[in-house]
Amino acid sequence: MIKPRTPPGVMELLPREQIAFQQMLDTIRHTYEAFGFLPVETPVFELSDVLLTKTGGETERQVYFAQSTGALEKSREEGAASVPELALRFDLTVPLARYVAEHEHDLAFPFRRYQIQRVYRGERAQRGRFREFYQCDIDVIGKDALSPRYDAEIPAVINTVFERLAIGDFTIQFNHRKLLRGFFEGLGIQGERQMLVLRELDKLDKRGEDAVRATLMGGEFGLDAATADRLLAFSRVRSVSHDDALQKLAALGEGTPLFNQGRDALVATLVQLKAMGIPESRYAINLSIARGLDYYTGIVYETTLDAHPQIGSICSGGRYDDLASHYTKSKLPGVGISIGLTRLFYQLREAGLVDVAASNVDVLVALLDDAGFADALALSQTLRGRGLRVETQMEARKIAKQFQYADRAGIRFVALRGEGERSDGTVTLKDLRSGEQETLPLEAAADWLTGRLGGSAP
Amino acid sequence: MIKPRTPPGVMELLPREQIAFQQMLDTIRHTYEAFGFLPVETPVFELSDVLLTKTGGETERQVYFAQSTGALEKSREEGAASVPELALRFDLTVPLARYVAEHEHDLAFPFRRYQIQRVYRGERAQRGRFREFYQCDIDVIGKDALSPRYDAEIPAVINTVFERLAIGDFTIQFNHRKLLRGFFEGLGIQGERQMLVLRELDKLDKRGEDAVRATLMGGEFGLDAATADRLLAFSRVRSVSHDDALQKLAALGEGTPLFNQGRDALVATLVQLKAMGIPESRYAINLSIARGLDYYTGIVYETTLDAHPQIGSICSGGRYDDLASHYTKSKLPGVGISIGLTRLFYQLREAGLVDVAASNVDVLVALLDDAGFADALALSQTLRGRGLRVETQMEARKIAKQFQYADRAGIRFVALRGEGERSDGTVTLKDLRSGEQETLPLEAAADWLTGRLGGSAP
Numbered sequence A, B: 001m002i003k004p005r006t007p008p009g010v011m012e013l014l015p016r017e018q019i020a021f022q023q024m025l026d027t028i029r030h031t032y033e034a035f036g037f038l039p040v041e042t043p044v045f046e047l048s049d050v051l052l053t054k055t056g057g058e059t060e061r062q063v064y065f066a067q068s069t070g071a072l073e074k075s076r077e078e079g080a081a082s083v084p085e086l087a088l089r090f091d092l093t094v095p096l097a098r099y100v101a102e103h104e105h106d107l108a109f110p111f112r113r114y115q116i117q118r119v120y121r122g123e124r125a126q127r128g129r130f131r132e133f134y135q136c137d138i139d140v141i142g143k144d145a146l147s148p149r150y151d152a153e154i155p156a157v158i159n160t161v162f163e164r165l166a167i168g169d170f171t172i173q174f175n176h177r178k179l180l181r182g183f184f185e186g187l188g189i190q191g192e193r194q195m196l197v198l199r200e201l202d203k204l205d206k207r208g209e210d211a212v213r214a215t216l217m218g219g220e221f222g223l224d225a226a227t228a229d230r231l232l233a234f235s236r237v238r239s240v241s242h243d244d245a246l247q248k249l250a251a252l253g254e255g256t257p258l259f260n261q262g263r264d265a266l267v268a269t270l271v272q273l274k275a276m277g278i279p280e281s282r283y284a285i286n287l288s289i290a291r292g293l294d295y296y297t298g299i300v301y302e303t304t305l306d307a308h309p310q311i312g313s314i315c316s317g318g319r320y321d322d323l324a325s326h327y328t329k330s331k332l333p334g335v336g337i338s339i340g341l342t343r344l345f346y347q348l349r350e351a352g353l354v355d356v357a358a359s360n361v362d363v364l365v366a367l368l369d370d371a372g373f374a375d376a377l378a379l380s381q382t383l384r385g386r387g388l389r390v391e392t393q394m395e396a397r398k399i400a401k402q403f404q405y406a407d408r409a410g411i412r413f414v415a416l417r418g419e420g421e422r423s424d425g426t427v428t429l430k431d432l433r434s435g436e437q438e439t440l441p442l443e444a445a446a447d448w449l450t451g452r453l454g455g456s457a458p
Helices: A015-034 A057-062 A069-078 A093-102 A149-165 A177-186 A191-202 A209-217 A225-235 A242-251 A257-275 A341-350 A370-385 A399-409 A419-424 A442-456 B015-034 B057-062 B069-078 B093-102 B149-165 B177-186 B191-202 B209-217 B225-235 B242-251 B257-275 B341-350 B370-385 B399-409 B419-424 B442-456
Strands: A045-047 A064-068 A086-088 A111-120 A132-141 A170-176 A283-285 A299-305 A316-320 A334-339 A363-365 A390-392 A413-416 A426-431 A437-441 B045-047 B064-068 B086-088 B111-120 B132-141 B170-176 B283-285 B299-305 B316-320 B334-339 B363-365 B390-392 B413-416 B426-431 B437-441
Touching (some): A015 A111, A015 A132, A015 A341, A057 B069, A132 A149, A149 A334, A149 B370, A191 A225, A257 A299, A257 B370, A363 A370, A370 A442, A370 B149, A413 A442, B015 B149, B132 B149, B149 B170, B170 B177, B177 B191, B191 B209, B242 B283, B363 B370, B363 B399, B370 B390, B370 B442, B413 B442
Parallel strands (some): A363 A413, B170 B283
Antiparallel strands (some): A045 A086, A064 A086, A111 A132, A132 A334, A170 A299, A299 A316, A413 A426, B064 B086, B316 B334
């Protein structure tokens, strides 16, 4: 006898939790589709030489390799320290780059794709860290060029996703890499040093302003007090409304050409968001956001739950200049975001914000006596024909037991036909939520159920 | 520069094909839900010692193992021929057994679960064989016992799935392992030999009746001519209607107690299918179906497309006595089926039966001039609010180009507002399928679109 258990670092859900998780996945997917994104799925494994062109040191050490028994035996015989042929995807960005480069001539650009799949990373085993987790990505990829207008469409998608997920108030915060780089240039901070300074500023929340200022003025950086203060002041800029964002950007004044480009781009994005009717409480500029240094080149986004800042960013991304330079000579600029749903679900559940009350079964058709079995089957089929999700009790049990079963399973409605109902062509319905009970003719009974379920039937 | 490419043995689809695939996945899932099945997802990797308790020789050789870079290096240093800690699931049945045993006390029985995920097998690389493929499974698991009535619910699910997939006429064929074993017993064929004879009978389609008869009467089996003929005659039994099935089962006469049990169970299943209103052209008995020897213990199912028998079974399964004997002392009988959707989709596409015509975008909002940009954004948001899936053109282009783009992308409707429409509050709509064009007030335009799209909006 083997003890049944899952490996560390994976999230496996009980059915009721899985239903809640699935509803979130569906909401995200349907929102992505509402904005005209097309589905893509890629294989879980990529060829190692294809997958590992873009990775840096740390990510590469986290990659999982896959080997069949045969390949494993062969590599052992050869005793070689060669890299196995197959590796599991560790994000959805590298597979997207490979996909777009591979199928470039079969795709229409701008190419709008969504991809919702699990990814794999050999993270240190730790509470809340996952070795397998869902990413829900959208990207718009241009060929040669991509209008900056797409930069503002992305927050509109984020807004609709989190509005529909209904997990509380949220703020989409953004910054612009050109504004950042231009600002550094203006202070005489160039090249490599920009990255080092940014890394320090990224630690503001953790280390506090005094510690960061001390580091910036210390041996490694040697900035003067005025420069350090300007950096810290810049990092503190956050808007509280649409007009405030415009004013704060204007108040930054003129800078290097790069700085001005970044500032004008943020203004254009703000104007477009307003035109799309995105409530202004939902977006803000936050000039401390950087999101790593080498990948993003334009706007960068983070999204936080207003009541749960400790969760950190629940949806991040940005604009990049060239998606797939390792695979194709074509220039493929793009903009995109990712939602790490496994981690988000975990955090929401920890915070008690996941509702696992409802089943995905709408109606339980009860069975009172064996003589009514064929009738219960027919009733179930009729209700399914009306779009309802129906479980049929296959064995007659006491009605109280069947109500209890439905209640525990989170099934809201029970439908039943005893001898009386069968002889006069009616159905008795019970709403376990309200306690309401009615006996109606068959067609009216189906209407009664679909009416009460509203849009929840598929 | 690395050539972008996928590993052999995987199926990667272009977006239009992916949409068609996704629609099939959704149809299967919604049908499973209509019958009250609950979703389960399990991690892609299981602990090797947990996964590999149940496998035989061939499957075990096909298993993929996963190792992070660290684990790989460690195993090399140790030079050990140990099995890696993690292995990828090769079906959804072993993960189900592990899941039910692990979460036994948190589940309600009979436990009805569906699971739609990819599985992994290191198959020989060959056209139409996949190393990664979707399985779409349902199972009903009882604790200690499970009513035989569930045996008939399963074909009702299969019927609804393939009716909704609309890929042509199909027949759900079934047999019963007790009938088979009882029949062999009656002929004096016992134990191990039953399996060997069954394997020969399984080759009837490939080798033909004469070759199989010769083998049965040859040295290995040494059956007499009368016994061989009875075996072949039994294997030929197939029904053409509900009544024919009942008559053919009756005509088998009495046999061993096991034989009679199997026959009576098939009769009960036939009666129940009729009560559920399943068209009788969709199901038949076929006494040649065996589906392997060690796992199934009761009814077994196969489903074939009437016009494409060469595709083989597209949905198979059956009843088993004990799901998880390796993991728990509880007895967990069950019944279930699996649809191998990757292979089915591949076969349908080869046969020209996959329709990749439609986009999942309902409407393209065109942009005629930059002055209309904010208006186009607002129009797009309004249509999204009505449940439509909308792509917005972000840059003004000649209208002919935009119609052409929508047509190539498979987007049926284009909505646009030039200066005229903007000044009088109307929208011009074009149906690219019918050529129809209308200019209507905004609200009426939204109705026009939703009316024509019918149920296709999410």
